[in-house]
Amino acid sequence: MQKPLNLRDSYLLSTLAVVLWGLSFVWTNDILNQNVPPFTFLFVRLACAGALLYVYARLSGRLQKVEKKDYKYMFLMAFFEPFIYFIGETYGMKFTGSAVLAAVIIATIPITCLVAEKIIYKVPYTALKIIGTALTIPGIVMVVMKGDSQTSVDHFYGIALLFLAVAGATGYAAVVKKLSGKYNSTTITTFQFVIGALLFFPLFLGYGLDGLNSTFFSWDVLVPLLSLAILCSCVAFLCWVNAIAKLGMMKANIFTALIPAISAVGAAAMGQESITVVGAAGMAVVIAGVIIAQKN
Numbered sequence: 001m002q003k004p005l006n007l008r009d010s011y012l013l014s015t016l017a018v019v020l021w022g023l024s025f026v027w028t029n030d031i032l033n034q035n036v037p038p039f040t041f042l043f044v045r046l047a048c049a050g051a052l053l054y055v056y057a058r059l060s061g062r063l064q065k066v067e068k069k070d071y072k073y074m075f076l077m078a079f080f081e082p083f084i085y086f087i088g089e090t091y092g093m094k095f096t097g098s099a100v101l102a103a104v105i106i107a108t109i110p111i112t113c114l115v116a117e118k119i120i121y122k123v124p125y126t127a128l129k130i131i132g133t134a135l136t137i138p139g140i141v142m143v144v145m146k147g148d149s150q151t152s153v154d155h156f157y158g159i160a161l162l163f164l165a166v167a168g169a170t171g172y173a174a175v176v177k178k179l180s181g182k183y184n185s186t187t188i189t190t191f192q193f194v195i196g197a198l199l200f201f202p203l204f205l206g207y208g209l210d211g212l213n214s215t216f217f218s219w220d221v222l223v224p225l226l227s228l229a230i231l232c233s234c235v236a237f238l239c240w241v242n243a244i245a246k247l248g249m250m251k252a253n254i255f256t257a258l259i260p261a262i263s264a265v266g267a268a269a270m271g272q273e274s275i276t277v278v279g280a281a282g283m284a285v286v287i288a289g290v291i292i293a294q295k296n
Contacts, residue, residue, distance in 0.1 A: 010246040011294070013239035014255040022262025024232040025099040025106075026270055027224035028090060034221050038090045040211030041225055043197065043204035046082055048226070049233035050193035053186070056234075062186040070182070073175055077188070078195035081172035082233075086196075088165030095158025100273055103263035104140050105162040106256065107286075110293070111137075112170040113253040120174050121249070129250060132293025136257035139289055142282025169256075173249045180245035189237045254293040257286050 005013070031041050057063035066074060093102045110133050117123045179188050215221060243252045261283035267273040 005242055005246045007246070010243050010252075014243040014247065014252055015258075017236040017239040017243065018255045018258050019262055020232045020236040021256070022103060022259045023266045024228055024236075025093065025103045025259070025263045026266040026272065027227050027232070028093055029099040029267070029272060030224040030270075031221055031228075032090075032094055034215055034218075036216055036221055037208050037211035038087075038094060039200065039203045039206075039208035040216065041221070041228075042082075042086050042090060043200040043208055045225060045229045045233060046086075046193055046197040046200055048229040050190070050197045052230065052234055053190040053193055057186045057190045060186065062184055063190060064183050064187040066183065066187065066191065070179065073179055074188075074191045075195055077172055077175040077179065078192050078199060080168045080170075080175065082193065082196040083199045084168030085165045085172065086200075088161045088163070088168060092158045092160075092162035092165060095154045095161065097155075097158075098273070099267050100260060100264050101159075102162055103260040105159065106165060106169070107136070107140050107258075107260050108163075109166055109169050109173075109256045110250065110254040112166055113173055113249045116170050116174050117177075117249040121177065123248065123250065128295045129254075129293050132289045132291070132295070133250075133254060133257075135289030135292060136254070136286050139282045139285030139287075140257060140260050142278050142285060169253075173244060173253055176241055176244050177249050180241055185238050185241035185245070188241050189234070192237065193233060251294060254290050257290055261286055 032038070054063075089102065089106065092105070093099065096102060114125070114129065114133055118125060176188060240252070243255075246252075264273065264275050264279055264283070268275045
């Protein structure tokens with residue numbers, strides 16, 4: 001069992017993870033705009049992350065032996081995320097065409113985790129948890145308020161897939177909460193990405209091999225892909241598992257409400273989308289909600 005973090009470090013790790021995940025929507029959008037098949041870069045991302053984590057875990061001596069009875073939980077964790085989550089997130093972004101909209105829907109995870117933690121772990125609701133979580137909702141809406149609207153079938157299909165990702169992330173958080181009391185973050189994250197890569201391998205063979213072309217090996221794809229593999233997979237998930245172990249499902253996942261604001265800033269900085277005055281105000285509301293939800 002790893003040494004418990006103090007509260008301040010847990011908040012810092014949570015913040016770092018969601019900053020990287022906020023940028024992940026922008027980097028994923030960059031790759032999709034190059035017409036790279038989703039299963040091509042998803043498998044390569046996970047395979048790279050899994051290999052890096054395994055080497056790090058072995059060299060650092062932090063790879064723990066997993067009990068046979070826990071293998072099913074390791075598999076279930078990887079099935080929820082990255083498998084279900086990344087399929088829903090990536091194809092959801094592909095059909096909606098918006099990194100910020102995708103981030104907004106993903107930011108509903110704190111609400112689903114609030115319910116899941118109550119049902120599974122019998123964690124009591126507090127008034128500040130409910131108020132803080134509720135406050136993030138109008139803030140999230142403000143971040144993405146635009147004058148235009150999309151009504152195509154693909155757009156709604158994309159939204160449905162993004163909510164599938166939310167379900168995957170909620171299931172993942174519930175399983176990680178169970179495993180984090182026994183195994184360190186390196187062991188959990190290594191198993192997560194190695195198993196995840198194996199789950200995606202058949203889909204890569206069937207639908208992703210053609211994507212290994214000259215475009216894939218261009219810097220326009222490799223730079224965001226390596227950023228996703230190293231920063232958003234290895235670093236962010238190591239931080240996140242530690243944060244869940246200390247803060248619990250709800251308190252950790254409320255930080256994901258910050259993702260739309262981070263994605264909006266990142267997308268604006270890279271010229272993908274713009275930030276409105278209302279959007280900036282929404283960011284402030286979301287941040288306030290996150291702070292309130294952390295109070296006991």
